[in-house]
Amino acid sequence: MAIFRVGVDVGGTNTDGVLLDPSATSQPNKGILAWHKSPTTPDPSRGIESVITTLLRTAKIDDARAVASVTIGTTHFINAVLEKDWNRLAPVAVIRLCGPFSRDVYPAIDWPEDLRRIICQYCGFVDGGLEIDGEPIRNLDESQVAAECEIIRKMNIRCIVINGIFSPSDTVHKQEERVAEWVRKYYPEAEVVISKEVANLGFIERENAAILNASILPFARSTIRSFEHAMTRLQLQCPLFIAQNDGTILPARLAARLPIRTFSSGPTNSMCGAAFLVQDETDKENMLVVDIGGTSTDVGMLLASGLPRQAAAVTEISGVRMNFSCPDVKSIGLGGGSIVRKGSTTKLTVGPDSVGHHIQTRALVFGGDVATATDYAVVSQGLSDIGDAGLVPPAAKENIQEYTSVVTQMLERAIDSMKTTDADIPVLLVGGGAILAPDTLSGASRVVKPAYSSVANAIGAAIARVSGTIDTVVSTADRTMRTVLEDISKMAVDKAVENGATRESVKIAEMDAIPVNYIANKSRVIVKAIGDFDFSIPTPRPEPADADETAGEHQVAEKKPSEGGTVVEIPALDIASYRPTVNTKREWIISEIDLEWISTGCYILGTGGGGTPYPHFVRLREMMRNGAVVRIISPEDLEDSAVVACGGGKGSPTVSIEKLPANEQMEAQRMVYDKLGYQPDAVIALEIGGGNGLQGMLLGASNNLNVPTVDGDWMGRAYPVSWQITPVVLGGDKAHFLPTAIADGNGNNMLLLSGASEKLIERIFRAALSEMGSHVACAKGPCSGKNTKTYVVENTISLAWRIGRAVALCRSKNQIDLVADAIIEQVGGRDSAKLLFKGKIVSVERRTVKGHVYGEVVISASGVEGPSEFNGLLKIPFKNENIMASVVDAHGKEEVVASVPDLICVSDASNGEAIGTPEYRYGLVVFVIGIQASEKWTATTRGVQIGGPRAFGMDVDYTPLGIFRKPRSVIDEFAPTKQ
CATH class of the missing domain: 3.30.1660 (Dodecin subunit-like)
Known part of the structure; x- marks a missing residue:
């Protein structure tokens, strides 16, 4: 009976393998019958074949039928992206099913320029896509798809991504599937990837993942076929699995279709293998796994559960944002093959370049002519079983102390970058390059080098x-x-x-x-x-491969880089010393870094709603790169007679992560000001929270308006409806802004010339809203400068900037555990805000009613690794935004700890970024901050009636969190002093 499991990890330098008896894992040898490490061959299948042959020979296994499975972990696919290899990355075309939407936010708009030039060659926009209610934005048109196929064929692009708005929830129309059939009909040679198979809701991030997946499809297919051929040559008839990034295994044929799922399998294998090696020797506690290979070192957190710590809800690979889970790993260019350089007047450097799998011919201890980290390790540690230390020249030996210091500092910095507190933490060293590391490291409570650690990655694959x-x-x-x-x-x-x-x-x-x-x-x-795999059950054998899939190995045709602009390396920003630009007119001229921080702050101030600012951020950044200037002015600098426009999105925040805007914002503004016959002098955001926090800047910087944006808004946060604003609180029940217009971007526009109150206007528009896709742009009529100064919640763009800067500063210092305190300091200190809770999301309920997302998220303190000051559960009901926060103790007693109008902000504990209600999902570790609302909400009974808990049907009296402190103006702080 087949019982043995083979695990192979193909790295950039070495190919490692283990043969494991799962019935003997409690033995001193952990059930490891044989292990082998050899240089990775140019053809990885030959290296795999050699490793498995050696394993079987060492274990004296003559019958290949004794092998129950082979699992291969490979860095080949992610390395193609990380190395931006033209020869392994195919050009990709995108067909968007979007109607008039998303055209200003083109595919790969946020990618590094060099990677975008390699991969993203074309995008076609066609009818299709869905509204949030599942109805088509526009019906599919086969002729449009046929025309796009003809264009793509002429460009000789064979990899095509199909991405439709709201496609992950499309269970009825199946638009992406239908278009895929048409593409195969009109372009049979094309490789088609539909986005819904790759990732979930989040239009940009899903498309990014689908594009990368499509780009590596030809290379992945040829690579996996080569693995299958190796098994055929070895007469192995057991299943072939490929390790994927969550520690589980994927049948080879499925991995060939979705290779992106393997992207971080190498570090995951190492961490899972490390957990296996020490499972009986250490207490259940968090440990850092430092995997030192031949080319690089990967550092990841192994949780007490034995699973790798996952990265944030949105992750980045090679600068590309994606929305599927990956282990949280930091990598540095340090490995056994890292090249060591020392000039007569320069400091010694180690890496980041490496001799890679050529180490046994190029390293000094093997008779080569390149000084590597292995050479220095052999000399410094007296390793007689690796090469010949006598071949290392005396001049190099004189630098041993400096080499040791450099390597130690590199490892200590990498360890520090993964820690979330200053406390020391156990460090588990694995990988063939573990010999490079000293036995003690600053920041490590102890350093553990278990037996078989050099092949932990292969062990992880075997036990996947x-x-x-x-x-x-x-x-x-x-x-x-x-x-x-x-x-x-x-x-x-x-x-x-x-x-x-x-x-x-x-x-x-x-x-x-x-x-x-x-x-x-x-x-x-x-x-x-x-x-865990049940090794006691028989493993079914795979069905024979199709003839056309076994006939030889295919390679991606060699390509050469196209001509393009030079990519400029941007030096690291010194956040602490950065000063924004404020001119002598007291105009704050927004830079890209300002915009990034404001965007981060806006989502935190959105209290779960308002929609992610990210699509608006990349759109506005692109406008700025094309010459647009974003100017911010202080409310106090407005003339009383100034005309101030206002605009923003209205509807469900879930829509904004999928249906990227058309031109609806400007269409709504044009309706208002064409009717009035004059133009505004400035613009103000409806709300600072979420994506609407950037809409004032988008409108102001547009060619149509080109006016400054006021540093403030009508909410100081985000609220579900546009009559929950300070003008209604302070100015009474009437229509404050007439005429008012809405536009859906799909040709449907409404202009309201009169109305009894802002609340009634809202109800009228809401009745239409559900028929207009549950999201529209709204242009409110003009407000005078005098009234603006009366109603405005002041300096909220400044506040968003300060919050975003605090998050960025904590990240740059690897002090994410301190980010909640840093945010609290920026919003007024502990008298004005508090950390309400920290824990893991264990339940999310959602439903959509009249364009609003209602629901409740439950957070458990027990989901946090290590000691915690919190206990029990935190329950947060939401209506687009978070409404109330209640702690539930072990006895079921519930206590309200915060409610609207105060801000309840949920952030990802791994990076400090806000998490909106559409992104709440099981397993995310989060912290929750409560922030005291502006006194324009809390100083009067009317403000609490309009924006407090009873306005949302909660039978709770509002209790202030603390004392409101007016945000400090960036303009006041950084304006040039008058001479």
Whole structure:
């Protein structure tokens, strides 16, 4: 019976392998019958074949049928992206199903320029896409797709991504699938990737992931075929699995279609292998795993659960944002093959370049002519079993002390970058290059080098886990979402067991619920469970490969870089000393770094709503790069007679992460000011929170207006409806802004010339809103400078900037655990704000009613690794924005700790960035901050009535968090002093 498992990890320098007996893992040898490490060959399949042959020979196994499975982890696919290799990355065309939307935010708009030039060659915009309620924005047009295929064929691009608005929740029209069929009809040679198979909601991030996946498809297919050929030559008939980035395994044929899922499998394998090696020798605690290979060092956090710490909700690879989970790993250019240089007048350097898999011919100890980190390690540590130390010249030996200092500092900096506190933490050294590391490191409570650590990555592949995923649409008519999630979780566990996991080892890894909007009581639920492979059960053999898939190995045709502009390296910013530009007119001229910080701050001030600012950020940044100037002025500098415009989005924040804008904002403004016959002198944001916080700047910097933006807004946060504003609080129940217009970007516009009150105007527009895609642009009529100074919540752009800068500064210093304190300091200190809770999201309920997302998120303190000052649960009901926060203790007693109009802000504990209500998902570790609202909300009974908890149906009296302190103006702080 087949019982043995083979794990192989193909790295840039070495190919490592282990043969493991899963029935003997409790033995001193951990069940490891054989292990082998050899240089990675130019053809990786030959290296894999050699390693497996050596393993079987060493273990004296003559019958290949004894091998139950082979799992391969490879860095080949991610390295193609990281190295920006023209020969392994295919050009990609994108077909967007979007109607009139998203055209100003083109594919790869936020990518590094050099990678964009290699991959993103064309985008076609065609009819299609869905509204949030599942209805088409525009019906698909086959002739448009045929025309795009003809263009793409003539450009000789064979990899095509199809990305439709709201495609992940498209279970009825299946637009991406239909367009894929048409593409195959009109361009049979094309490789087609539909975005919904790659990632979930989040138009930009999903498209980015799909583009990278498409670009490496030809290379991935040829590579995996070569792996299959190696198994054929070895007469292995067991299944071939490829390790993916969450520690589970993927059948080879599926990995060839979705190679992006393997991107971070190398570090994951090392961490899982490390956990396996020390599982009986250490206490259950967090440990840093430092995996030193031949080319690079990867540092990741191994949690007490034995699983790698996951990165933020949105991750970056080679500067590209994506929205699927990956292990949180930092990499540095230090490995056994790293080249060491020392000039007569220069300091010694190690890496980042490496001799890679040529180490046994190029390193000094092997008779080569290149000084490497291995040469210095052999000499400094007296390693007689690696090469010949006598071949290292005396001049190099004189630099041993400096070399040791440099390597130690590099490792200590890498360790420090992954820590979230100043406390020392155990460090587990693995990888073939672990010999480079000293036995003690600053920041490490102890340094552990377990047996077999040099092949921990291959061990991780051999013991890789299996998963079970349930993706279904369910009814919530007669049960709560929590009950639904519990039921679906049980199904996912059963599925994982069916796929080969032992039931007692299975845990829920991912959970998401996406409302099927405007279909009563329906939600799409996705739950993923993972567990250890049950080695006691027979493993089915794979079916024979198709003839056309075994006929020889295919390579990506060699390409040469096209001509393009020089990519300029931007030096690291000294955040602490940075000064924004304020001119003698007291105009704050926004830079790209200012905009980045403001964007971060706006989402935090959005209190879960307002939609992510990111699409608006990249759009405005592109405008600035093309010459637009964003000017911010202080409210106090407005003339009383000035005409101040106002604009923003209205509707569900879920829409803004999918349906990127058309020209609806300017269309709405034009309707208002064409009717009035004059133009505004300035513009103000409706709300600072979320994407609307940038709309004032987008409008002001546009060619149509070209006016400054006021440093303030009408809310000081985000609220679900546009009559919850300070003009209504302070100015009474009337229509303050007439005429008012809305536009949906799809040719549907409304202009209201009169109205009884802002609340009634809102109700009128809301009635139309649900028929206009649950999201429109709104242009409110003009406000005088005098009234603006009366109503405005002052200096909120300045506040967003200060919050964003605080987050950036903490990240730059690797002090993410201090980011909550840093934000609190910027919003007025502990008298004005407080850390309400820290924990893991364990439940999310959502439903959509009249364009608003209602629901509740539950956060558990027990989900935080290590000691915590919090206990029990925190419950946050939301209506677009977070409404109230209540702590529930172990006895079920519930205490309200914050409520509107005060701000309740949820941020990702791994990076400090805000998490909006559409992005709440099971497993995210978050912290929650409460911030005292502006006195323009809290100083009067009317303000609390309009913006307090009872306005949202909560039978709770408002209790202030603290004392409001007016944000300090950036203009006042940095304006030139008058001579």
